[in-house]
Amino acid sequence: MWSHGVVGAIEPDPAVLTEVAARVAAEAADLVRTARADISAGRGVAVDTKTSDTDVVTAVDHDSERFVRRRLAELRPGDPVLGEEGGGEVGTESAEGSAAVTWVVDPIDGTVNFLYGFPVFAVSVAAQVGGVSVAGAVVEPVSGRRWTATRGAGAWLDGEPLRVSRPAGLDQALLATGFAYQVRRRARQARLMAGVLEHVRDIRRAGAASLDLCAVAAGWHDAYFEHGLNRWDWAAGALIAAEAGAVVSLPGEDPQLGADATLAASPAVASALRAVLVDCGAADV
Template sequence: MATAAADRVRTAGEEMRGGRSVRVDTKSSITDVVTAVDRDTERFVRDMLAELRPGEAVLGEEEGGAPGEGVTWVVDPIDGTVNFLYGYPWFAVSVAAQVDGVSVAGAVVEPVSGRRWTAARGAGARVDGRPLRVSAPTGLDVTLLSTGYAYRRDRRTRQAEMVAAMLGRVRDVRRAGASSLDLCAVAAGWVDAYVEHGLSRWDWAAGALIAAEAGAVVALPGEAADLGEDATFAAAPTIAAPLRAALVESGAAKV
């Protein structure tokens, strides 16, 4: 399902770079963009789910929805829409199955590389069938931290202040622009940790499960009041506690 949707996104991206125009609108701010490809892809996934899993609820970024009884499918048709628009190849289609608000299965598929990140609760995480395991940094000074920024300028400013405070305490900071893939990067050990404020359920539903099943310590929005009620946190176990303490000291809860 996610793979089929990613194929459509990849084709649309190739057509854009070949000269085809795509309608672009904005949502919460001028930097919060949505394309016709986002909407078309979500509709494609919804149609597939209606055929394969009739009667089950769908919660999507573009068309909304609400959790239902039993399984709810959580869909982000293009996570990293700005990257997609610019031809920057760090974007993905994310689909997760949740029961009572808890992810039980998830897939994140990259249209450009074709990588498929998958996980099922209690069954581990994989990329293209290969098992994933988080890194094991020995301290904050050798920790590579990933993060992201909100669409609102005032909040981005506070987030930048937090990052500035962390730069002297960690190895370095990365900002790639697609939360689902940032969480997958934690699972692969490409980065050691990830924190971001203001994510929606579709941003983390699949990626957070993949990170957790790869061994990361994960806290979802509402589970880490010390970092802020809407914080998403994933980290290698060896540095999770000191990193969380350092984030609190840097003002994460005020972001």
């Protein structure tokens, strides 16, 4: 039951935090799904831009984040929230010196897909302690799929445990990636992927980092690599991938891949893929 250990709970129990993340993400996904149906019915949506003319944010992004913040305030009063649209900071320690929980929220990951009606977008909610994800959920509004993970306890898709793939070699690996909104960086990323392409089975680009990371967890992709992700892009998805057995490197952890690079890969190809990325100039992207 959702109510057990949730309302009024303040202790950083990862299992309880996963329950909260899954509940709030699912509720926000219902809001997003309803809004998408309204758009499909011709009722439209207000759209603005952020870092470039192609980096969009909709009124639904803001509505979803406001909803998530309100629900977290009810279920986890006092916990800070870092959201893509509303900002915030990552907490480390509480005033009492115990580990504090910060919630990291992407109200719609894959906003361009959402705007176009391409059904690859999600709500991502993660709990972090000291900047490290300990619980997370990614919920797809269109399909209803719920991806969850608890640090040290595994990852699941709709309650079924997840394990990464075991490709025979890098040349048999399906790699997911993404591109920045800034034109010059997109061009550098494209050149990098052109070099990598000859070493892998193929490349996919779906447009939602959280779901790409979840796909690695499920074995639908063998690996995922991208520059330029923000914390809300990977906070839940990277935990889900890691708990399913993926080798994960987050921004700032591997300078040879680039200061803001994210890598998640099956252990069967992680080392080989990293070597190819380095050789192809990932650090310069």
